Amino acid sequence: MDLKATHSAPILTDPTPIGKPRLGIHDSLLPYASSGVFSQAPFLKKPGLLDDVRSTSWLDAMKSSSPRNVLKNNATDLSNDVAYRNWMIKYPSALASIEQIANNAKGKRIALFLDYDGTLSPIVDNPDHAFMSNAMRAAVRNVAKYIPTAIISGRSCEKVHKFVGLKELYYAGSHGMDIMGPVQPPTDHRIEAIEGNLYQPASEFLPMINEVFVSLVEITKDIEGAKVEDNKFCVSVHYRNVDEKNWTMVAQCVEDTLKNYPRLRLTHGRMVLEIRPVLKWDKGKAVEFLLESLGLSNCDDVLPIYVGDDRTDEDAFKFLREGSLGYGILVTPAPKESSAYYSLRDPSEVMEFINLLVMHKKSVP
Numbered sequence: 001m002d003l004k005a006t007h008s009a010p011i012l013t014d015p016t017p018i019g020k021p022r023l024g025i026h027d028s029l030l031p032y033a034s035s036g037v038f039s040q041a042p043f044l045k046k047p048g049l050l051d052d053v054r055s056t057s058w059l060d061a062m063k064s065s066s067p068r069n070v071l072k073n074n075a076t077d078l079s080n081d082v083a084y085r086n087w088m089i090k091y092p093s094a095l096a097s098i099e100q101i102a103n104n105a106k107g108k109r110i111a112l113f114l115d116y117d118g119t120l121s122p123i124v125d126n127p128d129h130a131f132m133s134n135a136m137r138a139a140v141r142n143v144a145k146y147i148p149t150a151i152i153s154g155r156s157c158e159k160v161h162k163f164v165g166l167k168e169l170y171y172a173g174s175h176g177m178d179i180m181g182p183v184q185p186p187t188d189h190r191i192e193a194i195e196g197n198l199y200q201p202a203s204e205f206l207p208m209i210n211e212v213f214v215s216l217v218e219i220t221k222d223i224e225g226a227k228v229e230d231n232k233f234c235v236s237v238h239y240r241n242v243d244e245k246n247w248t249m250v251a252q253c254v255e256d257t258l259k260n261y262p263r264l265r266l267t268h269g270r271m272v273l274e275i276r277p278v279l280k281w282d283k284g285k286a287v288e289f290l291l292e293s294l295g296l297s298n299c300d301d302v303l304p305i306y307v308g309d310d311r312t313d314e315d316a317f318k319f320l321r322e323g324s325l326g327y328g329i330l331v332t333p334a335p336k337e338s339s340a341y342y343s344l345r346d347p348s349e350v351m352e353f354i355n356l357l358v359m360h361k362k363s364v365p
C-alpha cells in the first residue's frame with residue numbers, strides 16, 4: 001500500500017447520494033446531518049466557546065494526565081497498593097477473568113479493537129520512538145488470523161500503520177476520523193475484508209488542520225520540549241518534555257490558536273493537548289462504523305472487545321457498555337474511573353491477553 005498516496009490522494013468520499021446509507025452505514029452513524037452541507041454541521045459546542053480551555057480545570061487536567069505523576073504518587077509495587085486492589089474489584093483483571101470472558105464469548109464472534117500508544121506500545125518521552133515490540137507485533141498478527149482486529153488510534157493512519165506494520169488489520173487513525181480496511185485480507189476468520197480507505201468524515205477540515213499545525217509549530221518553537229505532531233485530521237501538542245512551569249505557555253498557545261477556529265475543539269490525552277474538528281465523531285463512532293461495515297452490528301452472536309488506556313478510549317468503552325454490546329478493557333497502572341469492564345496494567349499484560357484470546361479461539365473454533 002502506498003501510504004503517502006493515501007495521504008495526499010483524493011480522499012475516498014463515498015459517492016452515495018446524500019441521505020442514503022454509505023457502505024451500508026445508517027445515517028445515524030454520520031458525524032453530521034446527511035441532509036446538510038458541511039457548513040451546516042451541528043457543533044458539539046457553541047462556536048467560539050472554549051469553556052474547558054478557560055476554566056481553571058484545564059491546567060489540572062494537564063497535570064492529572066501525567067503517567068509520571070501516577071508513578072510518583074503510587075507505590076512501586078502496585079500489588080501492595082490497597083487503593084489499586086480495591087479498584088480492581090470494580091475493574092477486574094482481564095487476565096484473571098479470561099474464563100468468564102471466554103464463557104460469554106461462547107457461540108459468538110469476537111471483534112478486537114486495540115488502541116496503540118500505551119496499549120500496544122509503552123509510553124515513552126519521544127512520540128516518534130513509541131515502537132511496539134516484535135513479540136507484540138507477532139501477537140497482533142496472530143490474533144488477526146482468527147479475529148477481525150482493528151487499531152484505533154489518535155495518530156494518523158499512516159503513522160500508526162508504519163508503527164504496527166501489519167497489512168492484515170483495519171486501522172482507524174486520527175481518533176477514528178480516518179478508517180482504512182486491510183490491504184492484505186486476513187485469512188482465517190470468515191469476514192469479507194474491505195480494502196483501502198473506508199471513511200474520512202473530517203476530510204473538509206484538512207486545510208484548516210494543516211493551517212493550525214503550521215501555526216502551532218511556529219508559536220511553540222521557543223518553548224523547550226514542546227512538540228507539535230501532525231495527525232492528519234488532528235493536531236497533538238505534546239508537553240511531556242516541557243518543564244511544568246512552562247505548561248501554561250503551551251496552554252496559552254493552544255488557546256490563542258483555537259480562538260480563531262471555532263470549528264475546532266480541544267481534548268486531553270496523556271500529556272498531550274489534542275485539537276480536532278467539532279464533529280460528533282470519536283473512537284466509539286469508529287468502532288460502531290467498523291462493526292457495521294463488517295456486518296457485525298446488530299448481531300447477538302458478536303462480542304466486541306476494546307482495549308485502550310486513554311481518555312479518548314472512553315468513548316469506545318461507553319459505546320460498548322451503553323449498548324451492552326461487549327467489553328472495554330482499560331490499560332492502567334493506577335486506579336481510574338472508567339466505562340470499561342476490565343483492566344490490564346500495561347502493554348505486557350495486553351500481549352498476554354491477546355495470546356489468551358488466540359488460545360481460546362483455537363480451542364473453540
Ligand SMILES: O=P(O)(O)OC[C@H]1O[C@H](O[C@H]2O[C@H](CO)[C@@H](O)[C@H](O)[C@H]2O)[C@H](O)[C@@H](O)[C@@H]1O
Binds near residue numbers: 153229238269312
Ligand atoms: O490513541 P492512541 O494510539 O493512544 O494515541 C494517542 C496519542 O498517543 C501519542 O502520544 C502519547 O504517546 C507518546 C509516546 O509514548 C507520549 O510521548 C505522549 O506523551 C502520549 O500522549 C501520540 O504521539 C499522539 O499523537 C496520539 O494522539
